[in-house]
Amino acid sequence: MITRRFFLAALGGGLFGLAGCGRKRAGVAAPAPAIIPVNTIIDPARAAAAPQVTTHPLRFTDVSPAAGLRWTFQNGATGRHLFVESTGGGVAFFDYNGDGLLDIFAVQGGPVPGAAGAEKNFSTRGVLYRNNGDGTFTDVTQQAGLAGNMGYGQGVSVADYDNDGRPDLYITAYGGNHLYHNNGNGTFTDVTQKAGVADTAPVLGVLPWPLTAAWGDYDNDGRLDLFVCHYCRWSRGLDQTCLGLDNKPAYCRPQVYESSHNRLFHNNGDGTFTDVSQRAGIDKLASKGMGAVWLDYDEDGWPDLFVTNDTKPNFLLHNNRDGTFTDKATLAGVAYSDQGQPLSGMGIGTGDYTGDGREDLFVVNFSGEPKSVFHNIGHGVFESTSYQTNIASTNLQFLGFGLECFDYDNDGWPDLIVGNGHVLDRMYASTAGSSYAQSQQLFHNQHDGTFVEDLRSLGDLVQPRVTRGLAVGDYDNDGDVDVLMVSQTGPLQLFRNDGGNRNGWITFRLEGVRGNRDAYGAKVTVTTKAGRRVRWLHGSTSYCSHSDSRLCFGLGDERAIAGGEVVWPRGGHQKFGPLDGGRFYWLREGSPPVPDPRVHKSAP
Numbered sequence: 001m002i003t004r005r006f007f008l009a010a011l012g013g014g015l016f017g018l019a020g021c022g023r024k025r026a027g028v029a030a031p032a033p034a035i036i037p038v039n040t041i042i043d044p045a046r047a048a049a050a051p052q053v054t055t056h057p058l059r060f061t062d063v064s065p066a067a068g069l070r071w072t073f074q075n076g077a078t079g080r081h082l083f084v085e086s087t088g089g090g091v092a093f094f095d096y097n098g099d100g101l102l103d104i105f106a107v108q109g110g111p112v113p114g115a116a117g118a119e120k121n122f123s124t125r126g127v128l129y130r131n132n133g134d135g136t137f138t139d140v141t142q143q144a145g146l147a148g149n150m151g152y153g154q155g156v157s158v159a160d161y162d163n164d165g166r167p168d169l170y171i172t173a174y175g176g177n178h179l180y181h182n183n184g185n186g187t188f189t190d191v192t193q194k195a196g197v198a199d200t201a202p203v204l205g206v207l208p209w210p211l212t213a214a215w216g217d218y219d220n221d222g223r224l225d226l227f228v229c230h231y232c233r234w235s236r237g238l239d240q241t242c243l244g245l246d247n248k249p250a251y252c253r254p255q256v257y258e259s260s261h262n263r264l265f266h267n268n269g270d271g272t273f274t275d276v277s278q279r280a281g282i283d284k285l286a287s288k289g290m291g292a293v294w295l296d297y298d299e300d301g302w303p304d305l306f307v308t309n310d311t312k313p314n315f316l317l318h319n320n321r322d323g324t325f326t327d328k329a330t331l332a333g334v335a336y337s338d339q340g341q342p343l344s345g346m347g348i349g350t351g352d353y354t355g356d357g358r359e360d361l362f363v364v365n366f367s368g369e370p371k372s373v374f375h376n377i378g379h380g381v382f383e384s385t386s387y388q389t390n391i392a393s394t395n396l397q398f399l400g401f402g403l404e405c406f407d408y409d410n411d412g413w414p415d416l417i418v419g420n421g422h423v424l425d426r427m428y429a430s431t432a433g434s435s436y437a438q439s440q441q442l443f444h445n446q447h448d449g450t451f452v453e454d455l456r457s458l459g460d461l462v463q464p465r466v467t468r469g470l471a472v473g474d475y476d477n478d479g480d481v482d483v484l485m486v487s488q489t490g491p492l493q494l495f496r497n498d499g500g501n502r503n504g505w506i507t508f509r510l511e512g513v514r515g516n517r518d519a520y521g522a523k524v525t526v527t528t529k530a531g532r533r534v535r536w537l538h539g540s541t542s543y544c545s546h547s548d549s550r551l552c553f554g555l556g557d558e559r560a561i562a563g564g565e566v567v568w569p570r571g572g573h574q575k576f577g578p579l580d581g582g583r584f585y586w587l588r589e590g591s592p593p594v595p596d597p598r599v600h601k602s603a604p
Contacts, residue, residue, distance in 0.1 A: 040367075040397045040420065040438040040464075042455060047462045050455035053444045054409040055556070058499025059459030060483060064491065068136045069104070071127045071492045073468075076112040076152070077425075078121075081249045082239050083257065084112060084174055086423040087211060087231065087290075089468030089486045090155030090544030093475065094167050096144075097186055100584075100598030101131035102475040102548055104484060105146075105169060106492050107153030113175045114236030124149040126171070127492070131475060145187045151175045155469065155544025159215035159224050161195075162271055163517040172210040172228065172544070176200045196265070196273050199228055203260050206235045210263075215539030216294025216303045217516050218319060220570050223267040224516045224539065227282075227305060229289030232257035244426060251423055254310045254344075259286040262307065281324045287312040291348040291543055294521065295359055295536065297332070298380035301571050303521050306334065308345025308363055318380075334361060334374045338384035343369045347403035347470070347543035351414035352534045353389070354449050357525070359536055362391075364400025364418055367434050371400065371418070390450050391416075391443060397434040398441065399423065401543045402470020406481050408457070410503035410554030412533055413445035415454075419467030419485055419543075437464035440485075461495055473548025477599055479505040479582060481552055504555030506581045509596050510537060513589035515569030518549060524587075526553050526564040527577075555581050 075085045092105040110124035128144050129137035141147045151173030158167050166182035177199045180188040192198050199210055209231040215224045234257055244250035264282045265273035277283040291308040297316070298304070305325065307315040313336055316329035329335035337343050344366035350359050358376040365371060370392030374382040386392035402419030409415070420438035440461040443451040455462075466488040472481050480500030486492050506526065510519035520539040525532055535551045555561070563577030568589050576593050579585065584596040 040435045042439040042458070042462050044462050047455040047458050052456050053452050053454050054457055055411050056409065056499055056502040058409060058457050058480075058497065058502075060457065060461045060495040061498050062460035062463070062493055063135070063496045064493045066135065067494055068138065069129065069492050069494055071106065071139075073106065073109060073486050073488065073490060073492065074122045075109040075488050076115065076122045077489065078115065079249075080115065081242070081251050082112050082115060082236070083232070083234055083252050084152070084209065086251050086488075087468070088152070088154045088544075089488060090153070090172070091469040091471050091484050091486050091492065092156045092158050092169070092546035093471045093473030093484055093548045094158045094546060095598070096128070096167060096182060097130065098166070098598060099131075099133070100596060100600065101133050101477065102473045103131050104129040104137060104475075104492070104494070105156055106469070106486050107150065107156050107171055107173070109153055110149075111152075112236070113152050126150055126153060135476060140186070143186065145189065146180065148190070150178050154211050155213060156546060157213040157215060157540055158546040158549070159520070159539055160517045161215070161224050161226075161267060163223065165517060167518075170197070170213050170226065172199075172213050174209050175207060177210055177213070177228070191271065195271060196275070197226060199263060201275070203230060204233050204258065206233055206238065208260060208263070209234050211289065212291050212540060212544050214292040214294055214305070215518075216305070216520055217569055218264075218294070218303055218305075219266070219323060220302065220515075221269070222512075222515050222570065223269050224518065224520060225267050226265040226273060227292055227294070228263045228265070229292050229307060230260040230262050231288050231290065231310070233260050244424070246426070248426065250426065254288055259288055259312065261286055262289050276323065279323060281326070282317075285315060285327060287315065290346050291363070293348050293350060293538055293541055295350060295538065296521065297359065297376060299358075306348065306361060308348055309342070310344045310346070311342060313342045314345050314363070328380070332380055333382040333384060337370060337372065338386060343372065345372070346401050347419070348541055349403045349405035349416060350536065350538065350541060351405035353405070353414055353445055355413070355531065355533075357532065357534050362403060362405060362416060364403045367397050367399040367422065370396065385449070388449065390452065398438055399434070400441075401468045402485065402545065404470060404472045404542050404547060406472045407552070407554035408442065408481060408497060409444070409500050410480060410505045410556070412528075412530060412554045412556045413447050415445050416443040416451065417441070417470070417472065417483060418443070419465075419470035421466030421468065421487060435464065437466050439464055440467065459495070459498070465493075466490060468543065469545040470542050471545045471547040474507065474550070474552060477584065479507070479552075481548070504557065504559045504581045505552060506555060506561060506579065507550050507552045507584045508587045508593065509550045509584065509598070510566070511586065511588040512569060514572060515589070519569060519589070521569040523567040524551055524564065526561045528555055528558040528561050530556055530558060550584070
């Protein structure tokens with residue numbers, strides 16, 4: 001339907017003039033950009049002087065140098081503008097050694113496969129940082145057995161795929177993925193070949209280009225299965241020469257390349273996986289996948305799959321309960337923008353932003369395109385509320401990759417953080433008010449179905465970066481959620497939340513028994529005098545990254561909960577409470593919550 005909002009948007013700036021990730025192919029004229037001029041580098045003084053929209057003052061502080069983080073992501077760029085250079089950089093918050101402290105892992109890019117002569121100039125080494133519990137981290141990559149070449153890294157996901165109680169690592173990389181089994185003694189073993197998840201089988205005659213990997217138990221057998229997004233059909237030999245408006249080489253737009261097909265691996269329960277893409281109907285869906293999350297959007301007890309696609313309609317793969325899926329994105333209202341256009345979907349956030357108990361979807365897109373908000377209205381249907389929430393029209397020049405839905409001020413309502421950064425390194429788009437490196441964004445939930453951009457709380461997040469991967473987690477166990485980011489050819493950075501814990505909070509570490517050990521797919525509700533709060537536990541969100549698997553609930557003025565309920569994977573219901581706030585709890589399926597024995601004290 002053509003709406004009044006469509007005409008206003010078109011008149012206000014031509015929202016579709018910059019769909020995609022490059023603007024001009026050799027010999028083809030590019031349309032002149034026609035978007036609303038907005039500077040994507042926010043002035044720090046302006047941000048500091050902005051109105052306070054949170055209940056208490058807070059800011060995000062870059063603690064990377066003091067924490068001992070000294071690692072840089074390298075995409076292998078040598079000026080040739082190979083298309084594969086623009087997407088990589090994933091990060092993970094996870095507790096690999098079970099000491100109750102969040103550790104950090106980041107994938108490395110390195111030299112582009114097939115680009116001869118660049119090998120000696122770029123590192124292929126990812127990094128594992130162990131949390132020391134005193135605000136610092138130690139690089140333990142070598143002793144953990146993770147210092148080898150993991151390929152041209154794109155993203156990372158975390159899951160206890162064999163239900164042994166220890167989180168394992170899955171790395172997506174152009175040229176072949178890697179699965180690292182956690183041995184429980186501080187080391188990992190590469191079990192990729194044994195497990196059968198290298199993901200190197202050709203797609204349409206070329207190696208796949210994997211990005212986000214998502215874990216979920218689609219057949220409810222208690223074991224986590226693996227979905228891998230595949231981006232464009234690309235190889236070094238297929239790389240196209242594209243020109244910018246200055247007639248110099250530039251990264252191409254994705255429309256230049258053919259779509260690919262995603263892949264689904266079924267967990268056999270013996271340490272191996274089977275490619276069931278064809279059997280499940282996944283292989284019939286050609287597109288350019290970037291982000292993915294398993295969620296039970298229609299609450300029928302079976303996990304479905306939402307996939308964002310670049311310049312193509314999104315997928316919403318409904319679980320048919322027989323090992324097959326049907327794409328219902330158009331019927332459900334999440335395939336297109338509310339103007340009926342496919343966007344350049346990248347990172348995904350999920351959360352109940354209205355307090356109605358249903359899980360909503362958030363997606364960040366290309367510059368010149370509105371951010372997407374899909375409000376779950378029940379019965380398997382979403383309403384596009386991008387404009388009603390004030391998200392769509394906020395700073396259209398920003399290009400978002402990383403995205404998380406989290407309650408950064410602990411007022412009980414989920415907010416948003418967006419990691420921004422363009423894909424055009426020589427920014428002709430600067431003439432339209434954009435830039436390559438960009439400031440990050442916070443959107444505060446106003447408790448009435450709308451958001452407001454929070455400049456005041458940005459702190460060091462205001463500094464321009466070319467962000468890709470983004471994860472959130474309480475690394476210092478002080479009750480508020482912190483932010484981890486990595487940028488293209490830039491440093492790994494940790495931003496501490498200073499002040500978010502002035503409101504009440506309570507955090508749960510879940511453990512499944514009948515279902516998967518990680519409890520991915522669980523739904524937790526807590527009740528206070530102010531009402532109900534609902535959170536879901538997922539095996540992936542954001543872009544190419546993994547956030548803290550513990551669920552932190554902001555309680556606002558409350559310091560306790562009256563009670564709570566868990567809907568476990570495979571359908572078990574469990575009630576608990578009341579409980580005091582300001583504590584970390586371990587909630588094992590079938591047992592009452594107890595203070596988490598892993599968390600001994602908060603880091604300073």
